Amino acid sequence: MAPVCLSACRQLLPVRSVSYLCYLFVFSLLFLWRYSDAALWTYDRQTLMRIKSAQESQTLECPPAPHNRRHPRFIHPSSTLPPFNRRHPRFIHPFADCIHQLPCCAGYRKKRRRNRGNRGGIRVRIRREISFSPAQPRTRQLSTVYAGHSDLYLARRSWDPRYSCHLSVAPFRTQIPASPARPRLRVRSGGVNLQNIRPLELTRCQQVSVFSAKAALINCRSVSNKTFILNDFFTGHDLDLLFLTETWITSGPGELSAFGELCPTNCSVISTPRCVGRGGGVALVFKNRLKIRTLSTGNYSSFELQCVKIESTTTPLVCALVYRPPKPDKDFISDFSDFLSQFVPLHDRLLILGDFNIHVCCPGRPMVSEFCHVLDSFSLLQHIDKATHVLGHSLDLILSYGIFIDKLNIEDASFSDHMPIVFDITLSNPMCTVKTPGRFSRYINSHTAIQFSEMFKKTAFSTADRLPSNPDELISLFHSSCSDILNSVAPLKYRRPKLTSQQWLDEPTRSFRQACRKAERRWKKDHLTVSFDIFKNALLTYQAAAKKARTKHFSDIINKNSHRPQILFGTINSIINPHVSPDADASTDICEKFLKFFTEKIENIRSQFNPSPSDITPGCSGATVIFNTFKQVSLEELREIVSHMKPTSSPHDVVPSHIIKDTFDTVGPSIQNIINSCLASGTVPSCFKHAVVQPLLKKHNLDAKCLKNYRPISKLPFISKVMEKVVLSQLQPFLDLNEISEPLQSGFKTLHSTETALLKVTNDLLLTLDSGENAILVLLDLSAAFDTVDHNTLLTRLEQWVGIKGTALDWFSSYLKHRTFSVSISQFFSSTAPVSYGVPQGSILGPVLFGLYMLPLGNIIRKHNISFHLYADDSQLYLPLKSKDSLQPLLDCLDDIKGWMATNFLQLNSNKTEVMIFGPPKSKHTLVSNLDNLEPFVKSHARNLGVILDSELCLDKQICAAVKNCFYQLRVIAKIKPFLSPKDLEKIIHAFITSRMDYCNSLYIGLPQSLLNRLQMAQNAAARLLTGTKKHDHITPVLASLHWLPVNFRIQFKVLLIVFKALNGQAPSYISDLIHPHQAPRSLRSSGNALLHVPRSRLKRKGDRAFAVAAPRLWNQLPLDIKKAPSILVFKSRLKTHLFTLSFPAS
Structure with missing residues (x-):
């Protein structure tokens, strides 16, 4: 195959001139090398054979100027033609972006004289080429391809194959729609038949989405006293990433509460505190739309490091946040080189930034030359060329590899001695978190229950004389009736997820923030010292006002809901442990993964066992009593059961549990009918046997990507749990009686x-x-x-060991078999799987x-x-x-x-x-x-x-663990003390401190006082925190004023309470068997004192501590009126008064 242009060139060149041939050959090579990104038309051999003999002498002509009306102009929006193409235009189709264009080597041809009336020929050909659009539905052969430039002029003889030099190098579409059927184009002298052009397959170019993330690097020197300032900096600059060094946040309890104030709405933080000592620490604040996860790194003694990966569908970006303490450290260069040698080869796009405390602006300073040599060895670009510290040195650095950093700006320092660095990072195809979809929910207020009750009385379920006997049909009718009523009184409405605003931000605080920004603008305008002082004072004022407003906001919530423990402890937990980490990914695919994981986990355990049928069949225990049927539940019994149940519900519940409890007088008979029908028929409706499983991370510091770190939490329908409670109320007395x-x-x-x-x-x-x-x-x-x-083994055991038969056994069989479950995360659900x-x-x-x-x-x-x-x-x-x-x-x-x-x-x-x-x-x-x-x-x-x-x-380690846990909780509670009233604070202390000291404290009876003093120290600290007592003030009057029993007497209180329960049949039988009444050999005056037998023991630290010895000894020392207390409440009251008198005789 030979290019057409060579044939034309051969006619135009005088053969007799060798020097002219050499000159033209060199000239052609230069043009081919310079314009290697053009396009050529190619023809097959048959087409070339049909081309007329190249005996005709023709010349090329320079195209007319763009303003010439004879030749319309075609413009591409992305590029421009080089000068050569402007002299030798070719009509190129405007949909191929990946075609290189080679220059034509033909000479100029003489402009052909146009006869009047033939102007339409050129326009017809132009329209014909434009009509070959990719949007047409039919397939056609490719005649011309686009060269990728903007200024295109159509030459009159651009169709001539002898001067066409366009070759498709990288086609991008596999199919080109065909143009409508038109008469064949007449082939003129020197023209070409378009049907003879070889069709080319085109491929689609990969679409790359570019996202510019706005980031900032700040050495904040303590986050705790700049939380609201940094929050305003993040929102004011519309940042996506905020890298912080010297956070001074430790890993202690309650430290995360500072990030609760710092993080704006829909943002998260990853904090890496310093392992040992004070100061240091790095953190990353980012918007939740970015998918970011932490990377494990080695421990380096010379600098602190935090590595994260910004996920992408193409090439992820790895960010390494570094803080190097200012003290000289000879190991830094080697440690940093070791880090780079591990990370640079593994990642194509790397961003390393932080406070290095190396004066790169001063080449003569220590470590500067070695540090720059390390950067050069790993091909890292250093982007900071100005001072980043108020003293005029470049300490905060930004290093990059394989990424583009733009709009870098070093702002003036205002709240730290380091200057904030703001810059843009180009991210290609970033993986963003899936937005939580909107959901349909009902708006239920105080009037909903009343309206629901009135309308339920008129439903077919309440007024029908004859209801279905099948429990499935019965519950289906109940659900449909309730659903229709709720759709009327509280219809489902689609609610989009809304951004939670900072509700504590009131008008005075907003005015302080406005004044702060006004002072900042003034300082940036005049750069006066007095303006800077005004701006700095405005920042401090805004920080104090914002903290005060937030404290007041949460205090109002806690005081308003002090009688509602769920809201009270939920609010306190949100303050102590703010949600500063990103949510786990939620999607249908992830729900399916959890479903598969939970199912395979059980299947793997079951597959390890293959017992024979004879091994599975248990021996009969010889049950002599039979439990055949369940008795019908009365409405009063059902009311008692429902009133004591927690208002938990499943996502598949048609009626919310609190609506059922509020309207029980109306819906109670219907629920009674459903439950009695199930008990009588020995069946359980299928909708009662479906569980919705919600995975819950076992500990907050576990890897959220690992499925085994999650605990499945199953939620069942509320009415099904009511029915289970009814069954248990009849089964448990049968088990206890027999x-x-x-x-x-x-x-x-x-x-x-x-x-x-x-x-x-x-x-x-x-x-x-x-x-x-x-x-x-x-x-x-x-x-x-x-x-x-195993369900079959359990049913056999219920029949042979317990004595359950008949309809009751059928009910348990229906209850266990054909159960299903699905996994739910946020608003996403998985498919349904059987529970075998x-x-x-x-x-x-x-x-x-x-x-x-x-x-x-x-x-x-x-x-x-x-x-x-x-x-x-x-x-x-x-x-x-x-x-x-x-x-x-x-x-x-x-x-x-x-x-x-x-x-x-x-x-x-x-x-x-x-x-x-x-x-x-x-x-x-x-x-x-x-x-x-x-x-x-x-x-x-x-x-x-x-x-x-x-x-x-000796329980030494147990007491040490309990004391450690108590002081941990005390440090947490101290963080939220400003939000609580004294009454609520005491309630929190009892919930978090006293409960831990009292857990199994009956085991501490008889322990040395030196061990118990450790627990007493924790109680004293809690009392000082509650009352604000100074460290060196005497604590005994404080405990007496609070009516708190000391630790030693609290232990005695617990032991004596267990004894009272054991003597009155309110304790397990194995505890009651440990104590026995004292039996004197003869009648004594003490026989009526309700004494207990005290067994003999040898060792004070062993036998005397046993419950069977220590409990009777303490009991025998009580006054008789306490022993004869008619109830547990009276016993507790009298016992506490007695022990309080012994603890504080003076009071």
Whole structure:
């Protein structure tokens, strides 16, 4: 294939002149090299053969000027033609942006004389080419392509193939619509038939969206006293990213409250405090629309570092925020080089900025040359060329690699000795967070319940003489009736997510902010010192006014809702722990991922077990009583149940739970009809068996991207939970009356708690140690035990071990089977998946059914004569041992437990299995060597139901942990003290401090006073915080004025309260069995004093601390009127008065 232009050139050149040929050859090469971005038309061989012999001599002519009416002008908006193309124009189609144009090598041809009346020929051809538009629906052959320039002039003979030199280099469309059918264009002398042009496939260019993010770098030197100033700086400059160094924020409690004031609406912050010592710290404040996540980095001793990644669909941007302390450090260059060597090769776009405290403006300063050499070695660009400190040095630097930084401006310092640096970053295809979609919701006010009640009385559900007997049809009719009423009184309205404004910003504060900005403009205009002082004072005034306004705003909310604990503690939590981290991503795809994760987790556990049918079938316990049917619930019983239930609801609830509670007099009979129909038929409606699972991050500092860090929270319909409560109210008395439940199971049972379980276990261990023997404690834990329960095994156990048969068993079978769940995050929902295993999570009957599922376990442990205690899925095995005793019974028992759990689809969590040995150190070593496979699990201390037990049972570590937790909460409460009234502050202290000191404090009875003084110190600090008492003031009068019992007497109060409950049948049976009335050998005057028997003990730190010994001793010291109290409330009142008198005799 030969270009046409060469043939034309051959005719125009005189062969006889060799020098002229050489000159023209060099001239052509220069033009080909200079204009290599043109386009050529290409022809196949057949077309070339049809071209007439190039014997005709023709000349090219320079195109007319743009103002010539004969040749219209075509303009492209993005580029301009080079001079060469302006001399040799070609008609180029305006839709190919990726075509390079090569210059024509033909000479000029003489302008052809135009006859009058033929002007339309040129315009016809122009219109024909314009009609070849990409918007046409049909496919055509490509005749001409666009060269990518703006000034295009159409030459008269631009169709001539002999002088056309356009070649498509990078076509961008795969299909070109065809033009409408028109008569074939007449081929003139020297012309071309357009049908002979080779069709070219075009490809689409990739669309790249460019987003310019506005960023700023500030060394703020303490965030806490500039929160509102920085907030105004962020909003005033419309920033997307704000990099802060020297935040002086520590990792202590309540420190995040400063970021609650700093962060504007719909913004988040990532803070990296200094690990050790004061000062330092870096943080990034950004808008939530950007998708940003933190990157793990190494620890460097010479500088502080925070790395984040701004996600993008193409190439993400990695930002590294650095703060280097000003002190000389010889390791900085090596540490910084090590950091760059790790990050620069891994990322194509890198932004490194911060306060380096290196005077790059002074080449003679230390480390400057080495630092610049490091930057040059990694091809980093340094963008700061002016002073960034008030003393005239460039300390804050911005380094970049592979990104474009524009509009960099170093502003004057006003609130710090470092100058703010504002600049723009170009982000390509940034991944923005998915905006929360609008949702349909109802506006419910105080009149909604009244209107709903009046209209419900007129519905078919209330007035119909005959209702459906099928529970599914019945609940469907109820839902449709309620839905119609709610659509009338409170119709669904689409609500868009709104930006939450700063509600505390009142008019006086706004005026202070306006004055601040006015002073700033004046200072920037005249640059006078007096203007700067005025501006600085205005900033301080605005900061103080904003903090005062915010304090008053939250104080009003707390005082207004002090009687509503949910709002009270929610508001306080928003102050203490502001929502400064970005929300987890929410979308339907993420909901599907959670759905798959939760389902596969249970399937993986279940797949590890493959028991035979004979192993699954449990032996019959010989149940002698039968529970056949449920009795019909009365309206008064139902009213009592509903009134005591929490107003929780599911997203699929048709009627809100609080509306049901408010209108129970009207809807109560209908709900009664539905529940009685379900109990009578032994079926549960399908809508009652669907749970909506909402993932909840287990701890705020866990990785939000890891699905295993989330806990599934199931929400069930409110009416279904009411029905479960009705069933439990009939099942629980049957279990208690026939003593079917495991007596040593304390989980989810009335009158039982973790404290009573631990009191029983520690009592037995202390008595064992007091007798001179050793003791061993094994703590077992199960993995997802509630979710792996086999339904068929549970139904068999209910029938054979509990005695549930008939319609009641049918109801439980319908309740367990064919359940479903879906995952919900924000307004997004996943698809529905079946729940084939486990007891229903979030239900009322679930914990009770799990306890019945575990019934055979107690018999297995008792068979080996080993003491145990259960709390839900936590098991504790303990037994006394002498140094020469064999541990084989314990090992055999553990093997049987493991085998039984495998046949019942329960998996032991080996990571949480712990073994503790109590006794003298010499005998411990012998016992450890005999533990066989349990030896790796031996621990010196372990957490058991929230209490840290040590091998000496002195509870030293537990008290240290409790004191540490109390002071942590005290520091948090001190942050919010200005927002609270004294009454509300005392309520908060009891909720966060006193409750932690009182948790399982009955175990502290008999401990040395030196340990209890630590707890007393925490109580004294709380009293000083509440009353504002000075550090060196005497604390006893303060405690007396607050009516707070000291720690030692609070412990006695708890022990005596448990004794009173045990004597009056309001405590577990295993606690009541530890105390016995005193039986004198003969009649004495003290026989009527309600004394208890005090067992003998050997050791003061062991036996005397056991509940069976210490509790009767304290009880016998009480006055008789307290022992004979008619109720618990009277007993508490009299006991506190008695102990208060002993604590503060003078008062």
